[in-house]
Amino acid sequence: MKKLALLFIGLIVISCNQAQEKSNPKGILISNINIVDVRNGVIRENRNIIIDSGKIMAIEQSVEDATKFKETIDGTGKFAVPGLAEMHAHIPSPNTSQERIEEVLFLYLSNGVTTIRGMLGHPSHLEMRSKAAAGELLSPRIFTSSPSLNGLTVRTPEEARTKVTAFQKDGYDFLKIHPGILLNVFDELVATANEVGIRFSGHVPVAVGIRHALESQYASIDHVDGYLEGLVPESENVNPAANGFFGYNFTPLADPEKIDELVAMTKANKVWIVPTQSLFERWFAPVGVEELLAQPEMKYMPKTTLANWERVKREYMADENFSPEQWKKFDEIRKRLINRLQENGYGMLLGSDAPQLFNVPGFSIHHEIQGMLDAGLTPLQILQSGTINPAIFFEKEGEFGEIGVGQSADLFIINSNPLTDLSALKEPIGVMVRGTWLSRSHIDSKLAQIAKNAEKN
Secondary structure, eight states: HHHHHHHHHHHHHHHHHHHHHSSSSSSSEEEEEEEEOOTTOOOOEEEEEEEETTEEEEEOOOOOOGGGEEEEEOOOOOOEOOEEEEEEEEEOOSSSSEEEEEEEHHHHHHHEEEEEHHHOOOOOHHHHHHHHTTTTOOOOOOEEEEEOOOOTOOHHHHHHHHHHHHHHTOOOOOEEEEEEEEEHHHHHHHHHHHHHHHHEEEETTTTOOOHHHHHOOEEEEOOOTTHHHHTGGGGOOOGGOOOOOGGGGGGGGGEEEGHHHHHHHHTTTTTTTOEEEEHHHSSSOOOOOHHHSSGGGGSSOOOOHHHHHHHHHHHTTTTTTTOHHHHHHHHHHHHHHHHHHHHHSOBBBOOOBBSSSTTHHHHHHHHHHHHHTTTTTOOHHHHHHTTHHHHOOOHOTSSSSSSOSBBBBEEEESSSSSSGGGGGGGSSSSEEEETTTEEHHHHHHHHHHHHHHHHHO
């Protein structure tokens, strides 16, 4: 009799548990969606993505019981794309209000950017990185550089060794190189970085030059910095410091026949490239200030920021060395470099340098995409530069960068196939960041509030 009672109690417990499971659905189902495979450009049609605890748990061709999920997102006729990485981003400094910091992070997310590589680090960014990873801050995944290493912050080899060692111990993901570093100081910086195990990225100081920089094995060279100067024949006997804006002054002297040599060196030394082409087509370009200010995304930037951008651009355009004709040739050389670095270099990473002059976080990635298209890259190559390539760069394959089982649930949904029209990326139906779903209505509501706040500042 006692055994029967225990059996009866056990059946009641099982029944209650089953009922509880049915009444408390969990996880998110994205149903009947077309998945863009960024490795090979294949579209996996009509799949069901099951997400729980911030991860993609399964991808199925059919689901028997959709009621067991707490939320179902209808993906019929739509396309799921891995979240993009902005590989040359800037995170606001701590003297910015917390509200504005969160707004900038949301601007990235609103455009499907679920990973950012901060290129001007600060101790506060380390804490921000941790909070984002723990789900305590609505933010893209954060990788952050050290504070700037430049001609003023590292003036001696000893200073370079001390700072590189300290930044590695502090836990920064990589070092940020800026202009002005002397050659002997740079060499000590590189030796120490290799010794303590931290990579370095960024600019190529004039005293270093592109060939020595490549041989030193940067993790990435941003802005295609130093390459145009590297195309100037030694016989021209130029003063390297007279290069102007990323080599602009040397444009008439550049020999495009030298491009393949630099590209081969880039590949041999495994150096990634972040073009930031949009910077050169907006800031340092013969496009009017009024045209840029009229673009819709400018309403998300504070009035004081827009006024400063306008002032700086007008000053650059007033430079006696600037001419639209020379800029056109400068731009043509840059695009040829970008094209060859994609085809025969080591790897390309998507980055626009936001927020920089007229590059609004999140929105500027679409200007960068257009610049890469204009340089001759294919839609698949561009998507790879913002998805799987950053995962490879950070040695995080299997964690993010594509839509697959076990990956972080970082993706966004769009109306049409981006492999035939990348402009489809501009209007996400919704964005998911580590399993948190941001619907279009939520995104629009938040953007409206950001625009309202920007008007006050």
